[in-house]
Amino acid sequence: MGTAGILYILAGMTAISVNDMLIKQLSGNYPLHQIVFVRSGVGILFSLILVQAEGGLSILKTRQPFLHLLRGLLVVVSNMTYFVALAVMPLADATALFFAAPLFITLLSIPVLGERVGPMRMGAVVVGFGGVILMQRPWEGAGSLEVSRLVLLLPVISALTYALLQLMTRKLGATTRASVLAVYIQAMFILVSALFFIVAGDGRYTDGVTDASLIFLLRAWVWPSEGDWFYLIGLGLNSAVIGYCLAQAYRLADAATVAPFEYIGLPLAVLWGWLIWSDLPDWEVWAGMALIAGAGLFVFFRERTKARVIARAEVKARY
Template sequence: MSPERQNIAGLGILFVLIGVFCISINDLLIKQLSGGYPLHQIVFARSGIGILFSLIIVQYEGGFGILRTSQPGLHAMRGLLIVVANMTFFLALAVLPLADATALFFAAPLFITLLSIPMLGEKVGPLRLGAVAIGFAGVVIMQRPWAGAGELEVSRIVLLLPVLSALTYALNQILTRKLGVVSKASALAVYIQATFIVVSMAFYLVAGDGRFADGATNASLVFLLRAWVWPAGPDMWIFAGLGLNSAIIGYCLSQAYRLADAATVAPFEYIGLPLAAFWGFVVFGDLPVFEVWIGIALILGSGLFVFLRERQKARMLAHAQVRRRH
């Protein structure tokens, strides 16, 4: 691996670390708001504010002309994938502890590593594939398939929502890698936020008065369908923080997957696991149950192995190139 390529990979890793830290703050703030506001209102406010910040970055990266694209269909598909990823995760977040929902979502880097093979043509060896399999075993353990419905705090469907979110998020990041060849990170962020605004406004037109929430007992459905309300004074600052966070997340993750191979960047998203456990305990007093700790350990272990294996392969390739030049 050339020094230039290593520098680009390092920058991609830095961007993904910043993005994941901001995601942990985003999840914390949304869980705080989930008891009083509908999901589509939170998403609308978050993206409406976030797109303003992103458009400022667009000006810095080249002006509004960089928003023109010859691949509108792929950008629309990418936007819809991230909408599904976010909505399914946030619906689970309303009723699951922060660390539990985040741990289940961390099937995403495993999906990215697998999908990068057929969709991006990236090479992933048998050792890394074995590590991915161990990570998926951790996801299965967190699902507790041996437990009866009465032993689970939430329904099986709710437990599967973060996994569906992980799959759609992984597909989104694979498309980011494809589209990032010709699109700036700020433009990619604007496309996603615009999609969020369109989808949340459609939800408002259909269900904004809360009529579909009448009689609903499932907390996730209530979160999705309750009526819009004007934010209380202190909550206005939370909405503003979500908007700024949205711009940072969209830019950093788009930039990360533009600059570096998906299989190299994805394992660094695991920093979100200890962050979620930390915020969940500090703010909500939640600690993961025993099975979730096992799942977290397996996922973290597999991610660390993938990262170390990637570093080892990079060093071997660099030495081979040096020998060939001599």
């Protein structure tokens, strides 16, 4: 099961990198809620096909509707904060800051799961958050930054809500199919983006707004050009792949096995940024990326080693 979980997480992270690239590419012409609505509308159709293949529509029934609702809201907040930042930040910068999520997972496992975190793992978490602070460039004045301080914090907020989401996925995944989890997520995206359309779909809140990230969030809906329909439909198919692969990965394998492979997203983000926008990270981003990734990988491998030691001790205790 561990190998299958790794393959699913690699496929999911590759799909996420393509998703981020396409949304950044489309962010100059369409509002975020329109992109999300079309993407999720297409994605839910593919997800329902997977539901049918895994047991039929009857498996959509749940005894934990509140937890699914909360999980859906966390996904929406995580995605919205990340994509609003992505519209105005280099892809590699936003992705690197988002990878603070494993560090948040370690911290949140203390109050949420009652886990004990030793001094070595806690030290790694501190080092990782040092990388986050480095990428915030606290020594620079607000006027010399390419984006505002708030925008720099958005991927970190996205990472925090994603960490909460993964803790819930592990709990729900024990009794819920990956395709069902994907359908609930797509349905929540459709609902929230439809509400955005009702409130701001005519672009009324963009008058006098100059911030590019806010314009991306509040711009009026427009009919997509013929060439963009291909990208929007591709986003929908891609979102179904993401939702299914991530849920399946964390269902089939423990987080300590799967999570380190999420870091494939960092080199992919750098690659897309270089190929499409000719962006290469500044030294602060390279350094912050190394600290965040190094700390996250240390935490995961430390957890894995600790789990093996405990398992061996339990086996010996039986004899």
